Amino acid sequence: MKIRLHEIAHCRAGDKGDTSTLSLFAFDERHYTLLRREVTAEAVGRHLSRTVRGEVVRFEMPNVAALQFVCRQALRSGVTTSLAIDPHGKCLSSELLEMEIEAGE
Amino acid sequence: MIRIGCGAGFGGDRLEPAVTLLERAGLDYLVLECLAERTIGLGQKRRMHDPEAGYDPLLDRRLAPLLPLLKRHGTRLITNMGSANPLAAGRRVVRLAEEAGMALTVAVVTGDDVLGIIDPAAPSLENGRPLSGHGPILSANAYLGADALLPALETGADVVITGRVADPSLVVAPLAHRFGWKLDDWDRIGQATVIGHLLECAGQITGGYFADPGRKDVPGLADLGFPFADIDAEGRCRIGKLAGTGGLITAATVKEQLLYEVTDPSGYVTPDAVADFRAVRITPTGPDQVEVVGGTAKPRPDTLKVSVGYHAGFVGEGEISYAGANALGRARLAGRILDERLRPSIPELTVECLGGEAYRHGFLEGLPPTVEYRLRVVGRAADAATAGEIGREVEAMLTNGPAGGGGARGSVRETVGIVSTLVERSRVRPQVTVVESAR
Numbered sequence: 001m002k003i004r005l006h007e008i009a010h011c012r013a014g015d016k017g018d019t020s021t022l023s024l025f026a027f028d029e030r031h032y033t034l035l036r037r038e039v040t041a042e043a044v045g046r047h048l049s050r051t052v053r054g055e056v057v058r059f060e061m062p063n064v065a066a067l068q069f070v071c072r073q074a075l076r077s078g079v080t081t082s083l084a085i086d087p088h089g090k091c092l093s094s095e096l097l098e099m100e101i102e103a104g105e
Numbered sequence: 106m107i108r109i110g111c112g113a114g115f116g117g118d119r120l121e122p123a124v125t126l127l128e129r130a131g132l133d134y135l136v137l138e139c140l141a142e143r144t145i146g147l148g149q150k151r152r153m154h155d156p157e158a159g160y161d162p163l164l165d166r167r168l169a170p171l172l173p174l175l176k177r178h179g180t181r182l183i184t185n186m187g188s189a190n191p192l193a194a195g196r197r198v199v200r201l202a203e204e205a206g207m208a209l210t211v212a213v214v215t216g217d218d219v220l221g222i223i224d225p226a227a228p229s230l231e232n233g234r235p236l237s238g239h240g241p242i243l244s245a246n247a248y249l250g251a252d253a254l255l256p257a258l259e260t261g262a263d264v265v266i267t268g269r270v271a272d273p274s275l276v277v278a279p280l281a282h283r284f285g286w287k288l289d290d291w292d293r294i295g296q297a298t299v300i301g302h303l304l305e306c307a308g309q310i311t312g313g314y315f316a317d318p319g320r321k322d323v324p325g326l327a328d329l330g331f332p333f334a335d336i337d338a339e340g341r342c343r344i345g346k347l348a349g350t351g352g353l354i355t356a357a358t359v360k361e362q363l364l365y366e367v368t369d370p371s372g373y374v375t376p377d378a379v380a381d382f383r384a385v386r387i388t389p390t391g392p393d394q395v396e397v398v399g400g401t402a403k404p405r406p407d408t409l410k411v412s413v414g415y416h417a418g419f420v421g422e423g424e425i426s427y428a429g430a431n432a433l434g435r436a437r438l439a440g441r442i443l444d445e446r447l448r449p450s451i452p453e454l455t456v457e458c459l460g461g462e463a464y465r466h467g468f469l470e471g472l473p474p475t476v477e478y479r480l481r482v483v484g485r486a487a488d489a490a491t492a493g494e495i496g497r498e499v500e501a502m503l504t505n506g507p508a509g510g511g512g513a514r515g516s517v518r519e520t521v522g523i524v525s526t527l528v529e530r531s532r533v534r535p536q537v538t539v540v541e542s543a544r
Contacts, residue, residue: 006320010317010320010321010357010361012314012315012361012362012364012365014364014365014366014367015366016366016368017231017523017525018231019368021364021365021366021367021368023360023361023364023365023367025357025360025361027357059369059370059371061364061370061382061383063383063384063385063386063399064360064363064364064385064387065360066360066364068364068367068370070368070369078231078522078523079142079143080142080143080417080520080521080522080523081417081485081520081522083420083453083455083483083484083485084455084463084464085457085459085463085464085481086463086464091464094317095464
């Protein structure tokens with residue numbers, strides 16, 4: 001069964017230079033294992049490939065039931081000089097929540 | 106136990122939540138974090154035109170209502186509103202106090218300006234190109250830490266005003282000062298860094314930047330309350346907000362802020378420590394209240410990060426709307442015309458459709474059906490006149506482009522870019538200057 005991440009998770013975007021940080025949290029901590037299995041760095045890189053041109057690194061944070069994705073070359077040269085309509089990449093948090101994952105065993 | 110409130114999370118933040126915090130929260134310290142990455146570069150440009158300018162342009166409006174309340178409630182203020190000219194900011198704060206007939210002491214922290222000691226030929230941390238190769242350098246400011254703020258607090262001043270300081274240090278310093286924590290007590294300094302990192306964005310921990318209607322509902326966003334933290338001598342921390350203010354504090358709002366802008370949760374580098382967030386525990390302890398424990402750290406680095414501001418040319422921008430029948434076709438046609446006319450003189454040019462996929466840096470591919478498109482053309486040029494061509498060409502679409510274009514607008518702005526370098530800590534010498542009101 002496919003579900004959209006938005007149904008079980010929330011996300012906040014941050015930025016540092018040309019890097020976007022996307023913090024993904026399970027609403028219900030019991031879903032953390034599912035997120036860890038399905039939302040890999042590779043899957044996030046594929047889902048955001050229109051925007052994120054560099055590597056995606058994932059950190060696991062079981063203490064807060066979160067995954068931290070650090071996405072390089074995501075902001076078209078960085079906040080101060082980007083010509084993008086959203087130079088901070090704030091919209092990326094909601095775009096990540098559009099990702100579909102396999103929720104079955 | 107001490108109580109620290111945060112009354113601003115960025116330079117343009119709302120003015121009134123800090124007033125509410127001072128009036129009702131019984132704060133020991135109020136922190137105002139008002140300095141974004143490029144703000145000092147812009148301030149430096151203002152200072153070149155006027156030696157008494159270069160501090161936060163909202164300083165008068167933000168601080169005038171706060172100064173009498175600080176005095177009345179015995180709250181000390183710590184802020185980086187000094188920006189590119191902390192001494193002038195300190196003098197201005199004293200003047201504001203005099204105008205209000207108040208006695209006030211301000212401790213100004215300087216020394217973050219390292220323009221004189223950086224090597225313009227050094228590679229930037231971002232892309233390895235020489236710092237000066239990005240454009241004419243405007244400013245270079247090292248991120249000072251709690252060690253630079255402590256002597257200012259020790260003067261007993263009512264207000265401590267700084268330029269570039271790491272955001273969490275604005276909170277680490279008063280904790281170390283009040284509890285006598287050693288700056289190499291890594292567990293406590295790590296936990297203090299966590300608390301500072303959570304508070305620094307003000308409303309972002311009380312429900313601001315969090316709401317998603319139907320999924321994450323936040324009450325009272327038009328009257329968002331800002332946070333305060335109660336911290337004991339062991340570093341245990343409870344974060345709360347005033348009853349009756351809008352917003353909410355939950356484990357979820359605090360967790361989102363914990364990881365905000367963090368590129369390595371096991372090593373969050375500040376001038377005070379390399380903080381480790383992996384053992385932080387966030388537990389609800391009451392309505393709009395959570396407990397935060399477990400921050401720790403490894404020793405601080407021997408270098409300080411320096412933000413180097415450079416002149417990044419002029420950005421010209423223009424927009425025009427197309428709606429109704431074949432709106433997308435007409436927007437695309439206008440986009441092709443503008444690209445053909447502008448790209449020869451402005452190679453760094455973007456043509457995209459708002460309401461389509463512009464946020465993804467998209468170019469009109471795979472758009473969903475909609476009845477309205479706003480074409481956006483933006484580019485960078487070395488001079489303002491060339492950048493201004495973008496707005497003029499977009500406006501020309503009113504009579505020279507596809508049918509039915511409306512609402513054309515154009516603008517030009519000067520931009521300051523930021524790159525980073527490192528400087529040896531031993532080469533940076535923070536100083537404290539005390540200024541007092543005449544009465």
